[in-house]
Amino acid sequence: MAVRIQDVVEALEAAYPPELAESWDAVGLVCGDPQAVVQRVLFCVDPVEATVDESIDFGAQLLVAHHPLLLRGVHGVPADDPKGRIVHRLIRAGIGLYCAHTNADSAVHGVSDALAAALGLTVLRPLAPHAEGAQTGLGRIGELTEPEPFRDFVQRVANSLPTTAWGVRGAGDPERPIRTVAVCGGAGDSYLATAVAAGVDAYVTADLRHHPAGEHLSRADVPGTRVPALVDVAHWASEWPWCQQAADTVAAALPDTVEVLVSTRRTDPWTVHAGAASDPGRALA
Known part of the structure; x- marks a missing residue:
């Protein structure tokens, strides 16, 4: 039929x-x-x-x-x-x-579940559930089988997603142990406070902006606040x-x-990534 x-x-x-x-x-x-x-x-x-x-x-x-x-x-x-x-x-x-x-994005086994699976995470619950105890909602919280240094986790993310000119960026102590991780496919900086409240070690999302990311990291100075390290990836790749x-x-x-x-067509809009300045004298200390 x-x-x-x-x-x-x-x-x-x-x-x-x-x-x-x-x-x-x-x-x-x-x-x-x-x-x-x-x-x-x-x-x-x-x-x-x-x-x-x-x-x-x-x-x-x-x-x-x-x-x-x-x-x-x-x-x-x-x-x-x-x-x-x-x-x-x-x-x-x-x-x-x-x-x-x-x-x-919100469905059970949706976009963030797929992102978590690509990173080797076991999903525990939504990051922002639609209701208390609900399995639907935006983002996911998961965990690695074993903790690993943040620098290795950032490399894990880079190895697990398609390569883009945007690349993968990490903000946090490179040696910090990472076990619990929040992920949100697409632009997720509106859930930075939610990731803090969840008490995870790292938060992976896309399109992180300068000011929200900086303000998030500054919360580490507040006594008793556990601030997750940040991993920023290309929106398309996430x-x-x-x-x-x-x-x-x-x-x-x-x-x-x-x-x-x-589809194997890379539709991320960014096409060029420039590295460090070729003239070391141009770099700031």
Whole structure:
């Protein structure tokens, strides 16, 4: 029996219920006929030109993305607009687009679970549960099998995620033992205080800004406050492990009926990383 877009949507929404999405979010089927037959599905973080190209090359009938294409209200999708062009290309190629964003962030076995698994963590509970005792919520708290120095943990993170120009940065004592870890896929500096309250050794997230990070670290001067070390990674890299998780979810729900593929196109916007100045005299003490 032929699998249709609606069948894939039902499998995704069973795993990542739309009601878990934040009120401001835009999740669900963006374009495509729910009754269209699906043989191949591509999974990615960003619905951009590169992943549309990859979908066409793969012969996919459905592109599943984490980030929404049309997050804010629009009044048109003309083909000479960047987002409109993507919609037109998908429709012309007969490819549907489905987006699972904050519902995938908050679901059990969601984005942060995939990040934790990539880092070798055993997940214990959500970082910011929807309710006391709930298993749904943003971020995850997990632990390593054995403690390791912070410098080694930062290297573990770098080894576990796709390489990006942004790289992986650590803030904290390089020799500090790390065992319990909070993670939050995507931009997570709004949960710095939550990570402090959780009493973890380190917090891994993306897009950490100068002032929130500096203010967080300064709290170590407050008696009785345990401040986790920080690991900052590229936003795209922190969410990319979810793609395989979502692909496995669909494959398990619709066994031997659809072919799934995880995008290998690096859609992180940063392309160049410069190291230390070549002239040592330019460096500050």
